[in-house]
Amino acid sequence: MESFEVPTIVSAGSDDPKAPLVILLHGRGSTETEIITLASYLPKGVRYVALRAPIAEGAGYAWFANKGIGRPLPESISKTMGWFYDWLDGFADHLSKIVLIGFSGGAAFGGGLILNSPKRFTGAAILYGTLPFDAGIDTSPQRLANTYIFLARGELDNVIPRDLLDRTWSYLNSDAGSNTVALLDKGGHGISERVRGGLVIWLGEILGLPEKGMGWIAPGLIHRDVGSDRSEIPKTALKRCVD
Numbered sequence: 001m002e003s004f005e006v007p008t009i010v011s012a013g014s015d016d017p018k019a020p021l022v023i024l025l026h027g028r029g030s031t032e033t034e035i036i037t038l039a040s041y042l043p044k045g046v047r048y049v050a051l052r053a054p055i056a057e058g059a060g061y062a063w064f065a066n067k068g069i070g071r072p073l074p075e076s077i078s079k080t081m082g083w084f085y086d087w088l089d090g091f092a093d094h095l096s097k098i099v100l101i102g103f104s105g106g107a108a109f110g111g112g113l114i115l116n117s118p119k120r121f122t123g124a125a126i127l128y129g130t131l132p133f134d135a136g137i138d139t140s141p142q143r144l145a146n147t148y149i150f151l152a153r154g155e156l157d158n159v160i161p162r163d164l165l166d167r168t169w170s171y172l173n174s175d176a177g178s179n180t181v182a183l184l185d186k187g188g189h190g191i192s193e194r195v196r197g198g199l200v201i202w203l204g205e206i207l208g209l210p211e212k213g214m215g216w217i218a219p220g221l222i223h224r225d226v227g228s229d230r231s232e233i234p235k236t237a238l239k240r241c242v243d
Helices: 032-041 074-092 105-116 162-175 193-207 235-242
Strands: 009-013 021-025 047-051 055-057 060-062 098-103 123-127 148-154 179-185
Touching: 009 032, 021 032, 021 105, 032 047, 032 098, 032 193, 047 074, 074 105, 098 105, 098 193, 105 123, 123 193, 148 162, 148 193, 162 179, 179 193
Parallel strands: 021 047, 021 098, 098 123, 123 148, 148 179
Antiparallel strands: 009 047, 055 060
């Protein structure tokens, strides 16, 4: 039986072991050292960890074997998710705030993780990717009831099959029951400045971060003034930042 090595990780941000944890999941054929650069645009006061996927793929790595782009083999993604959970149990079992951010193939993997264990994670960002449909993972109605989801899709994305992008968009904005912030970006298959800025606001909201720790903010995003208390970012601000 195939076995996987102990995960290779890189970290950024806070070194406080009690800080909220954001796990960054790279795309197919990429590496942990590429996706960790996203952390420099995201809020302070958070620990960012990027894992290297366990399966060699070209010059990089992949989260699962597939039967086409965005279509995991059920037995493969089941095994790699088990490998991930084994690592997480030892690394962050003491934490109550854990967020997944996955790009492309990492979005499919992160989507599988939160679908499989929705109560284990604070939320998940599905960036320019699809959920792992038809891969033995529960995608029934209300599966993600009240779960925080940030969904970004590029209008010109020609990497992920359109039918999978459409199905993901429909499910996460309706049947899943999730608390979804959805952004339809004008670009292609790459994380834009607008999406990075939306992530800043979304993470600040769901992790309850103080405004002064929000770090980089994209120009043109709706952003409330700093007040004397830590009131929630208005829902209208989240909505308007992605319109």
